Amino acid sequence: MNISVVIPLLNEKESLPELYDWIAKVMRSNHFSYEIIFIDDGSTDDSWNVIEQLSQKDSNVKGIRFFRNFGKSQALHAGFEKSQGDVVITMDADLQDNPEEIPELYNMIVKDHYDLVSGWKKKRYDSVISKNLPSKLFNWAARKTSGVTLNDFNCGLKAYNRNVVKNIDVHGEMHRYIPVLAKNAGFSNIGEKIVLHQARKYGSTKFGMDRFVHGFLDLLTIWFISRFGRRPMHLFGALGVIMFMIGFGFTLYLGLDKLFFNTSGRLITERPQFYMALSTMIIGTQFFIAGFLGEIILRTKDDKKRYLINEELNF
Incomplete structure (x- = not known):
């Protein structure tokens, strides 16, 4: 199969028939073998x-x-997980992504x-204040943090070699950072294509300003995972040793001063250095244990599905 088109959706019943007709027309005119996988993410309207109806009409349409x-x-x-195409195309279901871009995206992957x-x-045809400016700031931070030089991380229209989607784990809110996940998995040949953006035709956006807050938090998470995800002891262990050694240094100083000089005449517990030594040694020990537990968890983690499928069509 040439292409799998993967379309996540939530309450987009009005746009689905038009989107299907548009994709099918592009596929047939370019003689692609294809499948369209709609993933209904808990819609409360008649999207399913x-x-x-589309799957009964066309066996190329599949649903989750x-x-x-x-x-x-x-x-x-x-x-x-379900896709079978050599190239996987993702796009949103709101008709803001243009299926006419698919042939060129396909050629960029294959040729x-x-x-x-x-x-x-x-x-873009979005609000400047609520979407465009926050998006530019978000993309700038993502470029600086990840080292992946893309102008639009959050664009839903992307094309993937099959090997990429089968070897990355997208969970939480990490869909914004799939290029970073791909890079961390060893897929470094990442390109970009200017695509047409269209105004939303039906309904309203499902994302608010909170997505940018979550996005920045996820950015910190993925930066940490990419740097220390496979070696947490390198961070926590190093911090723990440094903190412990600082505390041990204060303790050694207090001990030698008490035994040989006793200049202040005060008890050790009355001196601020004692509490500094105690605090840094405890914190250092906790950092070291955190790194050790991270290593254990990393080696024993069980990769479980993070969703429950209710129904499937045509698989």
């Missing part, structure tokens, strides 16, 4: 009924339905041998 809303990352992960190609919505 629309997906069922979650028991409840688990989030876009979990929806993408489920779609990646130009990119591992991942991310769309760049250079001209």
Whole structure:
């Protein structure tokens, strides 16, 4: 199969028939073998009924339905697991992504041998205050922190080599950082393509300003994981040893001063250095134990699914 189109969605019943017709037209005109995987992330409208009707009409349409809303990352992960195409295209269900971009994205993966190609919505039809400016700040911070030089990390329109989606774990809110996850997994040939952005035709956005707060917190998480995720003892152990040695130095100083000089004439417990020594040695020990436990957890973690599928179609 040439292409798998993975589309996570939440309450997008109005746009689904039009989106399907548009994608199918592009696929047929370019003679691609394809599948369209809709992932219903706990919709409360008739989105699943629309997906069922489309799957009965066309066997290329497949559907996954979650028991409840688990989030876009979990929806993408489920779609990646089920995808069979050599190239996987992700896009949003709100008709703001243009399916006409698919052939060129496909060629960039197959002919130009990119591992991942991310769309760049250079001209956006969103609110300047609530979306555009926060998005620019967010993308700047992501570039500086991750080392991946993309202009638009959060664009839903992306193309992947099959090997990428089968070897990364997208969870939590990490869908914004899939290029970073791919880079950390060893897929370094990451490209970017300017894509058309269209105004939302139906409904309203499912994301508010809080997504940028969560995004920055996730950015810190992925920075830490990329640096120390496989070696937590290198951070916590080093901090623990440094703190412990500082405390031990204060203790040695207090002991020698008491035994040989006793200049102050005070008890050791009356001197501030005693509490500094005690605090730093305790904190250092805790840091060291945290690193040790992190190493144990890393070696024994059980990778469980983070979503529950209610129904599937055509798999």
